[in-house]
Amino acid sequence: MLNDITLGQFYPTNSIIHRLDPRMKIVLTVLLVVFLFVADNLYGFILMAALCVLAVIVSTIPVGYILRSFKPLLFIIFITCMLNVFLTDGRILWQYSFLKITYEGVYLAVFMVIRLFLLITVTNLLTLTTSPILLTDGLERLMSPLKKIKVPSHEIAMMMTIALRFIPTLLEETDKIIKAQSARGASFTSGNIFARAKAMIPILIPLFISAFRRADELALAMECRCYSGGENRTRMRRLKIQARDIVALLISVVFGVAVLVTNTLF
Amino acid sequence: MKIEIKNLTHIYKQGTPFEKKALDDINLTVNDGEFVGLIGHTGSGKSTLIQHLNGLLKPSSGEVFIGEENIFSKGVDLKEVRHKVGLVFQYPEYQLFEETVYKDIAFGLKNYKVPENEIEEKIKTAARLVGLDEELLQSSPFDLSGGQKRRAALAGVVAMEPEILILDEPAAGLDPFGRELIFREIQNLHREKKLTVILVSHSMEDIARFADRIVVMHEGKVLMDGVPAEVFAKDEELNNAGLDIPQVTRILNSIRKMGYDIRDDIFTVEEAARELIKLTGEKNA
Numbered sequence: 001m002l003n004d005i006t007l008g009q010f011y012p013t014n015s016i017i018h019r020l021d022p023r024m025k026i027v028l029t030v031l032l033v034v035f036l037f038v039a040d041n042l043y044g045f046i047l048m049a050a051l052c053v054l055a056v057i058v059s060t061i062p063v064g065y066i067l068r069s070f071k072p073l074l075f076i077i078f079i080t081c082m083l084n085v086f087l088t089d090g091r092i093l094w095q096y097s098f099l100k101i102t103y104e105g106v107y108l109a110v111f112m113v114i115r116l117f118l119l120i121t122v123t124n125l126l127t128l129t130t131s132p133i134l135l136t137d138g139l140e141r142l143m144s145p146l147k148k149i150k151v152p153s154h155e156i157a158m159m160m161t162i163a164l165r166f167i168p169t170l171l172e173e174t175d176k177i178i179k180a181q182s183a184r185g186a187s188f189t190s191g192n193i194f195a196r197a198k199a200m201i202p203i204l205i206p207l208f209i210s211a212f213r214r215a216d217e218l219a220l221a222m223e224c225r226c227y228s229g230g231e232n233r234t235r236m237r238r239l240k241i242q243a244r245d246i247v248a249l250l251i252s253v254v255f256g257v258a259v260l261v262t263n264t265l266f
Numbered sequence: 267m268k269i270e271i272k273n274l275t276h277i278y279k280q281g282t283p284f285e286k287k288a289l290d291d292i293n294l295t296v297n298d299g300e301f302v303g304l305i306g307h308t309g310s311g312k313s314t315l316i317q318h319l320n321g322l323l324k325p326s327s328g329e330v331f332i333g334e335e336n337i338f339s340k341g342v343d344l345k346e347v348r349h350k351v352g353l354v355f356q357y358p359e360y361q362l363f364e365e366t367v368y369k370d371i372a373f374g375l376k377n378y379k380v381p382e383n384e385i386e387e388k389i390k391t392a393a394r395l396v397g398l399d400e401e402l403l404q405s406s407p408f409d410l411s412g413g414q415k416r417r418a419a420l421a422g423v424v425a426m427e428p429e430i431l432i433l434d435e436p437a438a439g440l441d442p443f444g445r446e447l448i449f450r451e452i453q454n455l456h457r458e459k460k461l462t463v464i465l466v467s468h469s470m471e472d473i474a475r476f477a478d479r480i481v482v483m484h485e486g487k488v489l490m491d492g493v494p495a496e497v498f499a500k501d502e503e504l505n506n507a508g509l510d511i512p513q514v515t516r517i518l519n520s521i522r523k524m525g526y527d528i529r530d531d532i533f534t535v536e537e538a539a540r541e542l543i544k545l546t547g548e549k550n551a
């Protein structure tokens with residue numbers, strides 16, 4: 001039941017996108033997100049969509065897998081779309097008492113939806129093609145200049161690593177507890193909202209207890225191995241920019257420039 | 267109550283790169299009142315199999331009958347199935363959540379709307395059956411020792427008075443004394459309440475002494491199925507499945523292969539000693 005969450009989970013294959021340097025992937029993701037916000041006409045969006053489709057194809061991740069990750073966000077996208085359609089002023093297409101749809105509203109809504117879908121695809125691609133360890137490694141390295149102004153970049157990265165590491169564990173644990181309580185006749189889908197909230201207690205209490213126990217054990221294990229933060233730590237895997245990273249950057253920049261050109265032309 | 271499993275296959279995370287066939291065309295019948303030991307190496311599919319017996323997992327294909335009822339056919343209330351089929355998970359103490367042991371055991375009873383005036387009686391009976399001191403009923407489950415927590419969790423299922431009791435590694439993580447006690451209590455339940463019992467374990471020594479019948483699983487399939495003596499006679503096959511037969515049985519097997527006449531259904535040191543004394547006695551005579 002909880003296995004259906006694909007948003008932001010690593011999907012291991014050995015595609016060239018998977019093998020890109022995580023720092024480059026993070027930078028490219030930020031870059032593409034910026035381009036998506038800069039694009040303001042149909043041609044720009046077509047270019048960005050083409051780039052996304054290209055990236056998805058190269059990543060060899062099944063399209064169904066990416067489509068599934070839209071599911072939990074469809075509602076938000078729908079609301080955004082409706083707000084734009086009904087609340088934008090302009091040339092009126094349709095009107096009924098206080099409700100009105102304007103030409104500009106539809107136009108904005110379509111762009112907003114395309115933009116959201118592409119945003120989700122881009123950010124999803126980052127987490128789908130990068131293992132959590134590499135992702136936090138990359139982040140730590142990108143943030144390391146901030147150490148100069150006392151930002152604890154190693155500690156932040158370590159906390160993120162641990163959090164990411166325990167998401168599947170906690171999901172598994174939740175699944176187990178739900179099953180164990182169901183085996184004792186608990187049901188979580190019947191009754192009104194209060195009954196349902198109350199039905200969560202037999203899940204939440206054991207879950208919290210086990211999360212605290214795990215945190216405690218992990219802290220102890222780290223101390224036993226003399227973990228003391230980022231000072232003087234070396235790493236097993238050194239990140240190195242390769243030719244493919246430069247190529248990926250160039251392709252993205254070319255698309256970005258093209259988007260800017262469409263902005264001035266149309 | 268009888269259990270019938272027909273062509274049961276279960277595939278986890280179907281259609282993703284993590285796809286895993288955990289059960290592969292399982293056919294198995296457990297008769298009313300039987301005590302079956304389900305054995306297999308870690309990852310052989312034991313836990314997956316038993317979660318189908320009360321509908322916690324849905325089969326990718328195949329059917330499960332509890333009594334005469336196909337529990338995965340349309341319109342079957344799985345909550346009622348779970349009343350008849352009690353399932354005790356591995357490390358069940360991690361599911362305790364109430365303020366007192368008493369309330370925790372009552373959780374299942376309340377879910378099944380057992381009348382208030384019967385609850386106390388049922389809880390006390392359950393506590394006695396699993397060997398839990400009545401004084402502990404009012405303490406917090408989190409103050410109990412490991413073995414006591416395990417019993418409290420077990421009582422939570424036993425109190426619901428299921429007709430079939432399934433236990434996943436009930437002795438995991440207990441000391442030898444605690445293991446022995448838990449197994450004896452399960453045997454008691456089987457005898458006193460005439461329950462059909464499926465006991466999951468990866469330890470031959472434990473199961474051999476209590477089960478009437480042993481089912482060995484290997485890589486999602488049923489590898490062997492028979493009375494303990496039958497199963498233990500095939501020590502090589504068992505070894506290939508990553509399982510060991512009890513040490514005493516192995517010793518007696520080798521002695522028998524040397525040509526001595528020794529029974530093949532001995533699984534405890536005491537019995538083996540008696541049999542060997544008898545043997546040497548005969549030789550001396």
Ligand SMILES: Nc1ncnc2c1ncn2[C@@H]1O[C@H](COP(=O)(O)OP(=O)(O)O)[C@@H](O)[C@H]1O
Nearest residue numbers: 278286288306307308309310311312313314315
């Ligand atoms: N929730 C799950 N998702 C994916 N694979 C699983 C899941 N649960 C179990 N498996 C896999 O199914 C196989 C059988 O597991 P399990 O039934 O737990 O075996 P056992 O109880 O005999 O140790 C194992 O290979 C395990 O990795």
Ligand SMILES: [Mg+2]
Nearest residue numbers: 312313356434
């Ligand atoms: Mg198991």
